[in-house]
Amino acid sequence: MQSTPAHSFLSAAPALTVRKLSIYFGQNKVLKEVSIDVSAKAVTAIIGPSGCGKSTFLRALNRMHELTPEARMDGEIRLFGEDIYARHVEPVIVRRRVGMVFQKSNPFPTMSIAENVTVGLRLNGLRDRKLLAERTEESLQMAALWNEVKDRLNAPAISLSGGQQQRLCIARALAVRPEVLLMDEPASALDPLATQKIEDLIIDLKKDYTIVIVTHNMQQAARISDFTAFFYLGNLVEFGQTAKIFTNPANKQTEDYVTGRFG
Amino acid sequence: MTAPNHKWRKFKSGFMQVIAFGCAILVLLPLVLVFEHTISQGFSSINWDFFTKLPKAVGETGGGMANAIVGTFILIGEAALVGVPIGVLGGVYLSEYGGSRLNWWIRFAADVLNGVPSITWGIVVYALLVVPMHGPSALAGGIVLGMMMVPLIMRTTEEVLQLVPGGYREASLALGITKWQTIVQIVLRTALKGIVTGVLLAVARVAGETAPLLFTAFGNLGWTHSLKEPVAAMPLVIFNYAISPYEDWHRVAWAGAFVLLMLMLTINISVRFLTRDRFSRIQAEVIKRHPNN
Amino acid sequence: MALAVFVLIGLIGYELAKGARASMHQFGWHFLVSTDWDPVNDVYGALPYIFGTLVSSILALIIAVPISVGTAVYLTELAPHWLRQPLIMFIELLAAIPSVILGFWGFFVMVPWLHKYLAPSLEKTLGFLPFFKGHNYGPCMLAAGVILAIMIVPIITSVSREILRSVPGLQREAAYALGATRWEVTRIAVLSYAKKGIFGAIILGLGRALGETMAVTMVIGNSPYIGSSLFKPAQTLASIIANEFNEAPPVGLYVSALFELGLVLLGVTVLVNIFAQLLLKTFAGPSVKPQP
Numbered sequence: 001m002q003s004t005p006a007h008s009f010l011s012a013a014p015a016l017t018v019r020k021l022s023i024y025f026g027q028n029k030v031l032k033e034v035s036i037d038v039s040a041k042a043v044t045a046i047i048g049p050s051g052c053g054k055s056t057f058l059r060a061l062n063r064m065h066e067l068t069p070e071a072r073m074d075g076e077i078r079l080f081g082e083d084i085y086a087r088h089v090e091p092v093i094v095r096r097r098v099g100m101v102f103q104k105s106n107p108f109p110t111m112s113i114a115e116n117v118t119v120g121l122r123l124n125g126l127r128d129r130k131l132l133a134e135r136t137e138e139s140l141q142m143a144a145l146w147n148e149v150k151d152r153l154n155a156p157a158i159s160l161s162g163g164q165q166q167r168l169c170i171a172r173a174l175a176v177r178p179e180v181l182l183m184d185e186p187a188s189a190l191d192p193l194a195t196q197k198i199e200d201l202i203i204d205l206k207k208d209y210t211i212v213i214v215t216h217n218m219q220q221a222a223r224i225s226d227f228t229a230f231f232y233l234g235n236l237v238e239f240g241q242t243a244k245i246f247t248n249p250a251n252k253q254t255e256d257y258v259t260g261r262f263g
Numbered sequence: 264m265t266a267p268n269h270k271w272r273k274f275k276s277g278f279m280q281v282i283a284f285g286c287a288i289l290v291l292l293p294l295v296l297v298f299e300h301t302i303s304q305g306f307s308s309i310n311w312d313f314f315t316k317l318p319k320a321v322g323e324t325g326g327g328m329a330n331a332i333v334g335t336f337i338l339i340g341e342a343a344l345v346g347v348p349i350g351v352l353g354g355v356y357l358s359e360y361g362g363s364r365l366n367w368w369i370r371f372a373a374d375v376l377n378g379v380p381s382i383t384w385g386i387v388v389y390a391l392l393v394v395p396m397h398g399p400s401a402l403a404g405g406i407v408l409g410m411m412m413v414p415l416i417m418r419t420t421e422e423v424l425q426l427v428p429g430g431y432r433e434a435s436l437a438l439g440i441t442k443w444q445t446i447v448q449i450v451l452r453t454a455l456k457g458i459v460t461g462v463l464l465a466v467a468r469v470a471g472e473t474a475p476l477l478f479t480a481f482g483n484l485g486w487t488h489s490l491k492e493p494v495a496a497m498p499l500v501i502f503n504y505a506i507s508p509y510e511d512w513h514r515v516a517w518a519g520a521f522v523l524l525m526l527m528l529t530i531n532i533s534v535r536f537l538t539r540d541r542f543s544r545i546q547a548e549v550i551k552r553h554p555n556n
Numbered sequence: 557m558a559l560a561v562f563v564l565i566g567l568i569g570y571e572l573a574k575g576a577r578a579s580m581h582q583f584g585w586h587f588l589v590s591t592d593w594d595p596v597n598d599v600y601g602a603l604p605y606i607f608g609t610l611v612s613s614i615l616a617l618i619i620a621v622p623i624s625v626g627t628a629v630y631l632t633e634l635a636p637h638w639l640r641q642p643l644i645m646f647i648e649l650l651a652a653i654p655s656v657i658l659g660f661w662g663f664f665v666m667v668p669w670l671h672k673y674l675a676p677s678l679e680k681t682l683g684f685l686p687f688f689k690g691h692n693y694g695p696c697m698l699a700a701g702v703i704l705a706i707m708i709v710p711i712i713t714s715v716s717r718e719i720l721r722s723v724p725g726l727q728r729e730a731a732y733a734l735g736a737t738r739w740e741v742t743r744i745a746v747l748s749y750a751k752k753g754i755f756g757a758i759i760l761g762l763g764r765a766l767g768e769t770m771a772v773t774m775v776i777g778n779s780p781y782i783g784s785s786l787f788k789p790a791q792t793l794a795s796i797i798a799n800e801f802n803e804a805p806p807v808g809l810y811v812s813a814l815f816e817l818g819l820v821l822l823g824v825t826v827l828v829n830i831f832a833q834l835l836l837k838t839f840a841g842p843s844v845k846p847q848p
Contacts, residue, residue, distance in 0.1 A: 272737050272740065273737060275737070275739055276737035276738050276739035276740065278739075279738075279739040279742075280630075280634050280738065280739065282626060283626045283627070283629050283630035283633075283634050284630055284634070284635075285626070286622070286623045286624075286625075286626030286627045286629075286630060287626070287627045287630045287631070287635070287643060289623050289627075290623060290624075290627050290647060290650065290709050290710075290713065291643075291646055291647075291650075293650065293706045294646055294647075294649060294650040294653075296661070296665065297653060297657065297658065297661045300661055300664075300665055301657065301661065348557075349557050349560050352557035352558075353557040353558035353560055353561070354558075355557075356557055356558040357558050361558065366558075369558045369559070369561055369562075371830075371833060372561040372562055372565055373561045374829070374833045375565070375826055375829050375830060375833065376561055376564055376565060377829075378760075378763045378764070378767070378825055378826065378828075378829030378832075379568060379767070379822065379825065379826070380766070380767025380768070380769065380794055380821055380822070380825055381767070381769060382767070382769040382794045382797050382798055382818070382821070383568065383572070383767070383818050383821060383822050383825075384568075385797075385801075386571075386572070386575070386797065386801060386814070386815060386818045387567065387568050387571045387572060387818075389801075390571040390572075390574065390575050390815070391567065391571055394806060410564060413560055413561070413564065414561055414564075417558065417561065467652060468652075470654075471652075471653075471654025471655070471656070471657070472654070472655075473654070473655065473656040473769075473770045474655070474769035474770055474794070474798060477798055477801065477802065478801055478802060498654055498656045498770075501656050501657065501660060502656050502659075502660075502770060502774075505656070505659070505660045505663065505664075505774065506663075506774065513664075516660065517660075520656075520657045520660055520661075523654060523657060524653065524654075524657060527649075527652045527653065527654065528649070528652075530652075531648065531649060531652050535645065
């Protein structure tokens with residue numbers, strides 16, 4: 001077995017390889033030369049105090065940060081070996097392969113539950129009703145929402161509760177069968193019960209998906225993730241197996257943060 | 264890794280962007296054409312006489328619209344005397360006093376008033392003032408424009424006052440200052456620039472009005488010596504000359520159009536400079552929402 | 557002072573009704589469907605003017621709506637950021653052009669152009685449609701529609717723009733994150749979210765078009781007309797009042813009939829405006845707030 005670099009923990013090919021990633025907003029360097037390997041079919045948690053660049057990092061993984069005017073990047077991100085910032089690669093295609101779930105649930109209010117799930121597929125030109133129905137059920141099953149909504153698929157999406165809406169958004173992201181799922185504090189706006197459901201769902205999903213999740217909540221990171229990256233002031237301070245980060249961090253800052261001494 | 268319909272989607276997206284851009288260009292086209300024509304026709308016809316002389320009869324060359332320029336300013340002055348106090352005080356009431364139910368209705372009524380066609384205002388004031396006074400007058404013309412300003416200024420004043428942070432009011436009231444003094448000293452003073460902007464825009468709006476003046480101010484070939492006499496106004500003269508068959512008059516009308524357009528331009532641009540801050544920008548947005556022509 | 561708005565509304569209604577009383581008494585509801593307008597015999601009917609008002613305004617909407625909504629979309633979703641403010645300023649300037657100047661330009665520049673180029677080519681290519689039959693001799697319904705469109709584009713654009721701006725950024729991000737193209741984001745996340753508000757903006761534009769007076773009077777040709785051709789001169793409620801009010805003797809049926817036209821115009825515009833205000837006031841977007 002060949003020796004692996006310090007930032008790599010699995011011998012299997014990582015889903016995402018990030019090398020020397022820097023992001024600038026105008027003159028502001030908000031992310032400083034971050035290198036990480038994100039393991040496939042595992043949950044990687046990104047933690048750190050507000051403003052540490054963790055959301056920016058996440059959004060760079062599917063080029064969502066490009067929607068911010070004046071955003072600029074340096075470095076390299078590869079998705080299963082393929083450079084997603086290569087000149088011929090379009091953000092539209094990257095985002096299809098790398099799905100995203102946001103902090104606040106954002107179903108399309110003018111669409112029904114089923115339409116919300118299939119919207120990505122329909123954009124891609126899928127018209128076959130039977131296939132769409134199958135994928136709707138499959139995605140809602142995966143998002144652990146099927147049993148709650150199967151009788152009212154044509155009801156408006158906004159008739160659901162907050163937790164259900166967020167799971168609908170997860171189903172919507174899963175329906176296009178992305179290779180990686182990014183989650184930006186997906187449970188921070190939910191009550192404990194709904195949070196519990198989302199966490200169970202994430203643990204369930206990692207059988208099939210590579211998940212990167214940004215979270216404020218350290219207990220949550222400890223509960224659900226396999227790997228944890230700690231960001232501070234735009235730097236990646238420490239990255240390793242979750243158990244190690246939380247029990248035996250190598251870095252003093254990390255230790256202070258995970259033990260709640262700052263942040 | 265490319266979805267089968269990717270090229271088509273990309274094309275469609277690009278195509279729609281071009282269409283939207285085309286729409287924006289199409290909107291600007293009439294603006295450019297009107298300005299171009301008015302400037303090219305008007306500028307050459309403008310001279311010192313235009314500002315200093317009275318109109319001449321057909322056939323005689325020269326002549327200007329000095330009386331109409333003065334008339335327009337008289338009408339605006341009268342309109343401001345009517346519209347500004349009522350509008351501003353009404354706005355203060357809406358923002359600082361009043362139950363929310365009543366205020367909803369007042370707001371609603373003001374918005375509806377803003378949609379009343381200007382020609383309708385004209386015949387209403389005709390019935391209200393011109394008939395009892397046995398003839399059109401500068402008074403009637405000023406009052407009709409003033410009435411039209413009321414709902415406009417009321418709504419903009421209200422919205423700009425609402426932007427004054429509630430903390431200012433509380434701080435002042437906590438010092439034992441009365442509510443009315445608080446409003447005058449603190450609230451109005453903070454929002455003054457915004458209110459001025461609103462008034463300016465309302466003035467710009469009514470200064471170009473023609474329809475309500477047709478039967479009220481009526482127009483006048485000479486000077487107006489009292490508010491009971493009919494008065495000339497630039498939009499009226501432009502209209503009457505424009506629909507006349509005489510080449511000479513058309514030229515004077517273009518000159519008038521040019522001056523009026525420059526007046527509008529000046530007010531709008533100075534408002535843009537005034538609205539650098541948040542208060543007055545909102546104000547401008549509100550005005551735009553209430554067309555009145 | 558705020559109650560002044562009610563006084564003004566009452567005043568408008570009262571004065572118009574008072575002025576129109578003689579005519580209402582004489583003609584009753586028949587006034588609205590009669591096509592006679594004969595000051596010599598003192599017989600009056602409003603139908604051709606109602607027709608002209610509605611047709612010119614609808615024509616204006618047909619022209620203005622796609623352009624305005626397209627521009628609003630361009631301004632909020634697509635245009636480079638540095639270009640947005642200047643464009644907005646120019647559109648505001650277009651709104652600030654006095655109606656009489658627009659009409660003046662319309663009569664001397666636009667109408668001849670319509671007559672010389674647009675009308676013949678429309679006649680040639682689309683002449684089989686009833687709208688483009690017959691010859692055009694200058695001022696006409698089509699000219700009124702175009703000039704009204706120019707006048708309502710700024711209002712529809714700026715209200716639509718505000719509506720589009722109120723669409724939450726998260727809606728756009730949701731669509732982007734699914735791999736939607738720019739147009740798809742606009743369509744599924746922005747336009748469908750904002751459609752009620754945009755409808756309100758359009759109705760507001762309609763309200764303005766219905767009551768517009770000077771510019772229309774100068775380009776429509778001012779001759780009562782009911783028919784399908786857009787190349788024929790026509791007349792609107794506002795334009796006949798502007799044209800004939802000064803000619804009518806201060807008492808009598810003639811002036812009363814003109815007052816009644818004013819009352820009809822007021823009724824229509826107020827109803828349309830109330831509708832528009834209600835649409836805009838209730839638009840906060842479809843709420844995304846979760847149900848309990």
